[in-house]
Amino acid sequence: MIPHWLDKQAFLKPEDIAVQTADGQSLTFQELNEKSRMYASYFAEHGIKKGSHVGVLSSNCVDMIITIHALSYIGTVIVLLNTRLTPSEISFQLKDSEATYLITNTALKDKGRNSMEGTGIPPYHLLTYDEIQPFEKTIDVVTELELDQLFTILYTSGTTGKPKGVQLTYGNHWHSAVSSALNLGLSPNDKWLVCLPMFHVSGFSSVIKSALYGMPIYLVEDFDERAVNHAIKHQGVTMISVVSLMMERMLKELGGGGYPDHFRGMLLGGGPAPLHLLEQAKEKEILVYQTYGMTETSSQVATLSPGVALQKTGSAGKALSTAQLKIENHQTACVVGEVGEIKVKGPMVTKGYYKRPEANLETFNDGWLSTGDLGYLDEDGFLFVVDRRKDLIISGGENVYPAEIESVVTELKEVVEAGVIGKPDSQWGQVPVAFVVKEEHAHLGEEEVISHCKRRLAKYKVPTTVHFLEEVPRNASKKILRRKLVDLLSEMEGEE
Amino acid sequence: MIPHWLDKQAFLKPEDIAVQTADGQSLTFQELNEKSRMYASYFAEHGIKKGSHVGVLSSNCVDMIITIHALSYIGTVIVLLNTRLTPSEISFQLKDSEATYLITNTALKDKGRNSMEGTGIPPYHLLTYDEIQPFEKTIDVVTELELDQLFTILYTSGTTGKPKGVQLTYGNHWHSAVSSALNLGLSPNDKWLVCLPMFHVSGFSSVIKSALYGMPIYLVEDFDERAVNHAIKHQGVTMISVVSLMMERMLKELGGGGYPDHFRGMLLGGGPAPLHLLEQAKEKEILVYQTYGMTETSSQVATLSPGVALQKTGSAGKALSTAQLKIENHQTACVVGEVGEIKVKGPMVTKGYYKRPEANLETFNDGWLSTGDLGYLDEDGFLFVVDRRKDLIISGGENVYPAEIESVVTELKEVVEAGVIGKPDSQWGQVPVAFVVKEEHAHLGEEEVISHCKRRLAKYKVPTTVHFLEEVPRNASKKILRRKLVDLLSEMEGEE
Numbered sequence: 001m002i003p004h005w006l007d008k009q010a011f012l013k014p015e016d017i018a019v020q021t022a023d024g025q026s027l028t029f030q031e032l033n034e035k036s037r038m039y040a041s042y043f044a045e046h047g048i049k050k051g052s053h054v055g056v057l058s059s060n061c062v063d064m065i066i067t068i069h070a071l072s073y074i075g076t077v078i079v080l081l082n083t084r085l086t087p088s089e090i091s092f093q094l095k096d097s098e099a100t101y102l103i104t105n106t107a108l109k110d111k112g113r114n115s116m117e118g119t120g121i122p123p124y125h126l127l128t129y130d131e132i133q134p135f136e137k138t139i140d141v142v143t144e145l146e147l148d149q150l151f152t153i154l155y156t157s158g159t160t161g162k163p164k165g166v167q168l169t170y171g172n173h174w175h176s177a178v179s180s181a182l183n184l185g186l187s188p189n190d191k192w193l194v195c196l197p198m199f200h201v202s203g204f205s206s207v208i209k210s211a212l213y214g215m216p217i218y219l220v221e222d223f224d225e226r227a228v229n230h231a232i233k234h235q236g237v238t239m240i241s242v243v244s245l246m247m248e249r250m251l252k253e254l255g256g257g258g259y260p261d262h263f264r265g266m267l268l269g270g271g272p273a274p275l276h277l278l279e280q281a282k283e284k285e286i287l288v289y290q291t292y293g294m295t296e297t298s299s300q301v302a303t304l305s306p307g308v309a310l311q312k313t314g315s316a317g318k319a320l321s322t323a324q325l326k327i328e329n330h331q332t333a334c335v336v337g338e339v340g341e342i343k344v345k346g347p348m349v350t351k352g353y354y355k356r357p358e359a360n361l362e363t364f365n366d367g368w369l370s371t372g373d374l375g376y377l378d379e380d381g382f383l384f385v386v387d388r389r390k391d392l393i394i395s396g397g398e399n400v401y402p403a404e405i406e407s408v409v410t411e412l413k414e415v416v417e418a419g420v421i422g423k424p425d426s427q428w429g430q431v432p433v434a435f436v437v438k439e440e441h442a443h444l445g446e447e448e449v450i451s452h453c454k455r456r457l458a459k460y461k462v463p464t465t466v467h468f469l470e471e472v473p474r475n476a477s478k479k480i481l482r483r484k485l486v487d488l489l490s491e492m493e494g495e496e
Numbered sequence: 497m498i499p500h501w502l503d504k505q506a507f508l509k510p511e512d513i514a515v516q517t518a519d520g521q522s523l524t525f526q527e528l529n530e531k532s533r534m535y536a537s538y539f540a541e542h543g544i545k546k547g548s549h550v551g552v553l554s555s556n557c558v559d560m561i562i563t564i565h566a567l568s569y570i571g572t573v574i575v576l577l578n579t580r581l582t583p584s585e586i587s588f589q590l591k592d593s594e595a596t597y598l599i600t601n602t603a604l605k606d607k608g609r610n611s612m613e614g615t616g617i618p619p620y621h622l623l624t625y626d627e628i629q630p631f632e633k634t635i636d637v638v639t640e641l642e643l644d645q646l647f648t649i650l651y652t653s654g655t656t657g658k659p660k661g662v663q664l665t666y667g668n669h670w671h672s673a674v675s676s677a678l679n680l681g682l683s684p685n686d687k688w689l690v691c692l693p694m695f696h697v698s699g700f701s702s703v704i705k706s707a708l709y710g711m712p713i714y715l716v717e718d719f720d721e722r723a724v725n726h727a728i729k730h731q732g733v734t735m736i737s738v739v740s741l742m743m744e745r746m747l748k749e750l751g752g753g754g755y756p757d758h759f760r761g762m763l764l765g766g767g768p769a770p771l772h773l774l775e776q777a778k779e780k781e782i783l784v785y786q787t788y789g790m791t792e793t794s795s796q797v798a799t800l801s802p803g804v805a806l807q808k809t810g811s812a813g814k815a816l817s818t819a820q821l822k823i824e825n826h827q828t829a830c831v832v833g834e835v836g837e838i839k840v841k842g843p844m845v846t847k848g849y850y851k852r853p854e855a856n857l858e859t860f861n862d863g864w865l866s867t868g869d870l871g872y873l874d875e876d877g878f879l880f881v882v883d884r885r886k887d888l889i890i891s892g893g894e895n896v897y898p899a900e901i902e903s904v905v906t907e908l909k910e911v912v913e914a915g916v917i918g919k920p921d922s923q924w925g926q927v928p929v930a931f932v933v934k935e936e937h938a939h940l941g942e943e944e945v946i947s948h949c950k951r952r953l954a955k956y957k958v959p960t961t962v963h964f965l966e967e968v969p970r971n972a973s974k975k976i977l978r979r980k981l982v983d984l985l986s987e988m989e990g991e992e
Contacts, residue, residue: 001863002818002843011877012801012814144820178674182709186681212817213678305508318508321708322498324640347498367497381507 001144002174005211006033006069017216020235022227025062029214032066039070041135046127048101050075050142053153055094055102057081057112060198060221063129065207067103068198072151072170073141079153079165080199081115083108084476089163090115097153097165097354101125147171153354154201154295165354166295168201173208175347176298179320180205183303184239184289186213189262193231193240195220197476202241202269205299223478225249232263239263243270243478244277245417247288251280258284267291269300270479274407278313292316292385296369298348301325302383315382316375322346326368327377334376339386339399342373374401391482393422393430395460400432402482405463408456409434409449414442419472420463421485434463435485437471444468467492497640498670501707502529502565513712516731518723521558525710528562535566537631542623544597546571546638549649551595553577553586553608556694556717559625561703563599564694568647568666569637575649575661576695577611579604580972585659586611593649593661593850597621643667649850650697650791661850662791664697669704671843672794675816676701679799680735680785682709685758689727689736691716693972698737698765701795719974721745728759739766739974740773741913743784747776754780763787765796766975770903774809788812788881792865794844797821798879811878812871818842822864823873830872835882835895838869870897887978889918889926891956898978901928901959904952905945910938915968916959917981930959931981933967940964963988 009018010033020026027035048054054076058064071078079097081090090111094102100121104112109128116126151170155163192210194217196203210217218237220227223246231237242250247268265287273290281288293300302325304317319325323346327334334340345368352360363370374392375385386401393400402420409418417437422430434453438444446466453462473484505514506529516522523531544550550572554560567574575593577586586607590598596617600608605624612622647666651659688706690713692699706713714733716723719742727733738746743764761783769786777784789796798821800813815821819842823830830836841864848856859866870888871881882897889896898916905914913933918926930949934940942962949958969980 001841003815003820005817008817012817178678181677181682182674185684186677187683188681214817319499321501321504321508321710324499345497 001146004073004141004143004145005174005208006036006072007143009033009211009214013214016214018210019062019065019217019219021062021219021221022231027062032069035066036069037073037138037141038135039066039132040073040141041137041139042132043070043101043103043127044074044139045135045137046101047125048074048076052076052101053079053097053099055079055081055090055097055099056199057083057090057102057104057108057115058129058199059083059105059108060194060203060219061105061129062219063105064198065217065219067129068204068207069211072145074139075142075149077150077153080204082155082199082476083111083197087111087114087117091117091119093155093163093165094119094121096155096162101127103127103129106130145170145174147174152204154199154204156295164356164359166201166350167352167354168295168298168350172298172348172350173205174212175322176205176300177209177212179322179346179348180209180300180303181213182321183305184264187238187264189236190238190264191216191218191236193218193220193228193237195223195228195246196241196243200476201293201295201299206241223249225253229253229259232259236262239265239267241267241269244268244273245474245478247273247281248277251277251284251286254284259286265289267300267303269293273314274410275314276407276411282313290314290316292342292373292375292383294371294373296350296371297323297344297346298350301344301346301348304382308382312378312380312382314384315378316385317383318381319344319346319383320348323348325383327375336379337376339374339376341389342371342375342383342385343368344371345369388482391421393420393432395422395425395430395432396428398458398460400430400461402432405432405434405453405457405461406480408453409436409463411456412444412449412452414439414444415449417472417480419480419482419485421482421489423465423489425464428460431464432461433489434466435469435472435488436466437469497642500569500637500639500641501670501704502532502568503639505529505707505710509710512710514706515558515561515713515715517558517715517717518727523558528565531562532565533569533634533637534631535562535628536569536637537633537635538628539566539597539599539623540570540635541631541633542597543621544570544572548572548597549575549593549595551575551577551586551590551593551598552695553579553598553600553604553611554625554695555579555601555604556690556699556715557601557625558715559601560694561715563625564700564703565707568641570635571638571645573646573649576700578651578695578972579607579693583607583610583613587613587615589651589659589661590615590617592651592658597623599623599625602626641666641670643670648700650695650700652791660852660855662697662846663848663850664791664794664846668794668844668846669701670708671818672701672796673705673708675818675842675844676705676796676799677709678817679801680760683734683760685732686734686760687712687714687732689714689716689724689733691719691724691742692737692739696972697789697791697795702737719745721749725749725755728755732758734758734760735763737763737765740764740769741970741974743769743777744773747773747780747782750780755782761785763796763799765789769810770906771810772903772907778809786810786812788838788869788871788879790867790869792846792859792867793819793840793842794846797840797842797844800878804878808874808876808878810880811874812881813879814877815840815842815879816844819844821879823871832875833872835870835872837885838867838871838879838881839864840867841865884978887917889916889928891918891921891926891928892924894954894956896926896928896957898928901930901949901953901957902976904949905930905932905959907952908940908945908948910935910940911945913968913976915976915978915981917978917985919961919985921960924956927960928957929985930962931965931968931984932962933965 014030291300510526787796
């Protein structure tokens, strides 16, 4: 039981900035507190109650932060919805999570309305930010947070079967933020730039950090490398969470320059990063903290600490202070350097998927979460994430990790992005196939990609085919969606 | 459930210093980890088991830190014993806490042996650091800490009745350290000087901070202002916890100088500080974080934050981020400025006294601890601790706070220390009496003290009598023991 984190900051640091945006909006903790309580009154007046499950379909904006806190003041469970989903996908999540309300920003109202069809949620339970009016009446809000209480449900993309709702408690989010602070340190000058969507745990966790640390966040609706670099240089931003594509674009935009001294570094998540990118950052003296985490762990659960960031390039570090991590193959601990499934445990790890007893049985064992990711520990115990287990390609009995091939392909200066998947093959079982996005007007053919790979990779890892695309499908967190490439490949071959 | 904190730091920062001393001893986290596991094997070999209650009677030394971690590796409950107590007082605590072993440093072995008489602890259950031998055999140690598990019992001095054993869990200590970090921030350069005894929660909490933050502590056996100032200036010490007497001596020794920039400040606890001292610190640009806490709250539960330290001089700040604080008179909330009893709640607050159901009923109500201390909140919600409720003097129906009078008396430059108590008086109920320690060779008489007080205080607050002493009785945390002054006064009056 702890006092409500936003009440606390409004009391401790009423005049300090809680959130600011590029277009000049800003709220102090006191103002954020008052607005959140006002929104809570409005939502309660519309029937939202303690224990209600409430969908939030929103792009990054100040109203979304206010809404998150408002719903915590009522004591609801927040179902965070990915804005890129189709109405039928959202509809599934609303039904599955037993949501009885949906809150959207104005631009997403129509999508929200369509998504509600067939869910049983009455149309007047669709609320949008722009309708919220200052309210005379105030309600009794939650003043203490019970750490064991369910706070959010976020759906994991899931390459097979229906998405599963990851349940995270107040305690999961709280411990995640505390562990991060114990690892990264905490300075009174910290300001976190949020450009990852808050409907994902990557962006959402920054909202909790802000409330817990009393730290301002600099909120960006859509990632734009110029705007982000400008904010780092001129708005006192000290930390940012990114995925490798964002980092690539930021470094390119930065050109020969660097970041000012107050910038403490980038948390890099969302999967293994290409080595050449980490080396670029090293040259520019930018500290990159490669992290490892997922929705099920309330964001990062392992991070490479500052002191060794440059010696262990490519590693996701060690498990945070309250977390534990092990590598196993068929329930047996792997030796140093041996690739196996990554398993994690800690107070930031979800207690399970919503209403999925079977998946929970499969995924959890004695408090340990089987992540489905592949990795190994080096001789010093540092984690190296190799790939998603489900994306693993097995070719002639050899394990082939798409991320390794992608990293090699993107070494070519004409290549913007690459995605690699396995294709069924009668001789080898599977063979790797690459999808490549070229720089505009660049001259690059399949043969050049393959011959580059031949120089850098074992034969069985070399893509047998290269397809050129306009863009590689990614989710809202900019992670490559390899399963979409699998669909694409089937379509292409159907056409052949 | 979290991984054992020392295992974790030995893994995260094996080569970093965990503890160093003025005489050149130092241990890295790896070394501290190995030694603690070795001590654990030795203790286990001598019969100490998971769940055993083990007394530790020790002055500050590296062995004491190793022993604390060793006992946590076995999963024992540590009974921390004040080295200044008489054998019969220690004997009471050993019996009351149901200790079955006693560990001491060599110098305290005889006292330990005497203290064990009549406790039923067999003589061979007395272990001393110097007997511990490197051990081939290793035991299965605790690798995960259960936050709800009892970790330490520390006895509170208690002005009336027998001392009570305050039970603190791993979670109490963990949350205390985390809340402190969220308040003070956390820098990779931090180094905490520990000069308060580790058998008190004030010193003990630094051991936990070190293990949790991966931060070095600079350990001092006995407080000495020259040595402490030297360590701050030349050993990279950034933080120190002190009581006002230590601070006074440090500032005096510092003379016209100041501390280097890396020094972040002093946590000042152990009761209200004289204003003139806080003003001296202000002049020297030393940040003083006045704190409020007690054994029952695992050290500080409220701290004045850096930003306002100079505007709210004399305040103990606001409750830490996970804690709550209120002021009540007879179960009714006090208004701004009204003095009442301070009540606190939070995950660092003890769940109760060991085997004292009645005291627990009296002290705890719905998670709130009645501290027995008096204070008020100002219009901004800052806590001002006025005094210990049990030390309150009621004179002619007026509340007289000894600390206020002591603060005025110590304004006199000839005064080193002062303690004020109430004396029964037929006309007024009670009247204040002052005990004063003068500077050596200083000329100062009772009349000068009284006339100074008359200029500064309301008439009913002016001491009716002034006694000059060689020193004011203090406990090991340097808090004034006013109950000893009460005894002294009875003796003096018996002699008259």
